[in-house]
Amino acid sequence: MTCPECGALNSLCKTRFDECLALEFSDLRYGAVHNLTVCAYMLQHSSQLSREGWLYERDLLREFIVEGKSPSVIRQQVKDSVDSGKRAFKFTSRDGKPVIKKTSWKKTILDIRMENAEDYCEDVTAWAGSVLENAETVAIL
Numbered sequence: 001m002t003c004p005e006c007g008a009l010n011s012l013c014k015t016r017f018d019e020c021l022a023l024e025f026s027d028l029r030y031g032a033v034h035n036l037t038v039c040a041y042m043l044q045h046s047s048q049l050s051r052e053g054w055l056y057e058r059d060l061l062r063e064f065i066v067e068g069k070s071p072s073v074i075r076q077q078v079k080d081s082v083d084s085g086k087r088a089f090k091f092t093s094r095d096g097k098p099v100i101k102k103t104s105w106k107k108t109i110l111d112i113r114m115e116n117a118e119d120y121c122e123d124v125t126a127w128a129g130s131v132l133e134n135a136e137t138v139a140i141l
């Protein structure tokens with residue numbers, strides 16, 4: 001059975017995501033792309049987010065990839081908006097339903113090589129880039 005959201009074989013995406021996070025937290029060289037991993041994974045699994053949350057993650061990913069903002073700059077921006085109460089919406093899903101139309105993603109988290117940090121960062125970046133490309137055109141429900 002493939003994942004109904006990202007299309008990963010045998011729905012191995014969740015297991016892989018957990019493995020990625022464990023690596024990223026234990027090894028700084030892997031952790032360099034942590035923000036991309038989270039954004040890309042969440043965008044592909046929209047049932048975990050509210051509509052506003054999904055759009056917010058897409059904006060974040062765009063800022064990382066297109067505008068090349070560093071994670072620390074974005075973290076400060078996010079912190080400022082949370083502190084000032086600007087982020088008034090609920091981030092996580094209320095009903096567990098996808099907020100985007102089913103789409104065929106070019107890459108999934110299973111395309112990432114885990115063996116060394118260099119390949120890992122390269123693959124996460126490529127995956128996140130392709131997710132953003134798909135996410136820019138997908139129909140939002």
Ligand SMILES: [Zn+2]
Nearest residue numbers: 003006008013
């Ligand atoms: Zn999936």
